[in-house]
Amino acid sequence: MTYSLPIETERLILRRYLETDYDDLLKLQSNDDVTRFLLYDSKTPEEVRGTLAGRLADVPMDTDGQALTLAVILRETGQHVGEVSLFVQNAAHRGGEIGFVFHPDFHGRGYAAEASVEILRLGFEELGMHRIIGRLDARNTASANLLKRLGMRQEAHFVRNEFLKNEWTDELVFAMLADEWNERS
Numbered sequence: 001m002t003y004s005l006p007i008e009t010e011r012l013i014l015r016r017y018l019e020t021d022y023d024d025l026l027k028l029q030s031n032d033d034v035t036r037f038l039l040y041d042s043k044t045p046e047e048v049r050g051t052l053a054g055r056l057a058d059v060p061m062d063t064d065g066q067a068l069t070l071a072v073i074l075r076e077t078g079q080h081v082g083e084v085s086l087f088v089q090n091a092a093h094r095g096g097e098i099g100f101v102f103h104p105d106f107h108g109r110g111y112a113a114e115a116s117v118e119i120l121r122l123g124f125e126e127l128g129m130h131r132i133i134g135r136l137d138a139r140n141t142a143s144a145n146l147l148k149r150l151g152m153r154q155e156a157h158f159v160r161n162e163f164l165k166n167e168w169t170d171e172l173v174f175a176m177l178a179d180e181w182n183e184r185s
Helices: 019-029 045-056 111-126 141-149 178-184
Strands: 012-015 067-074 080-090 095-102 131-137 153-164 167-177
Touching (some): 012 111, 095 111, 167 178
Antiparallel strands (some): 080 095
């Protein structure tokens, strides 16, 4: 499957990671406020090097578990503000999953929504996905609200279904179908 990068919006550039993005990725992934609701704890510099190596790899997006993670850059300043991801959840059923992680300094400005719309567009329009979900810790109300603003509907609330960071957590699942994506514009 092919897809076109970089993606430019009014305020942002979504592009592949570069070796020079290490310091920005470290600021993101070693921040306890950022990782609070994520599946991983804050990462060490060495762990971030491993993460960056994975982000640099070329991904065909045709096999379960593959992920395309793009750096989100402010067009005006060239500053790294976060990242958006698209995962191949089920290649046979053309299912994907969206993810987004933004530095707290850039919350509340609409950057995550602007970038996430583009990752949904890439999934539906360029990769031909049928369904894209978003999964999150139910306490992460800001991310849940973002998924709703994107036009995704809540399909599930799993009660205490994952043991993360030494506690049982609830999980919300949101979804959108290609038909719904096409109808939204």
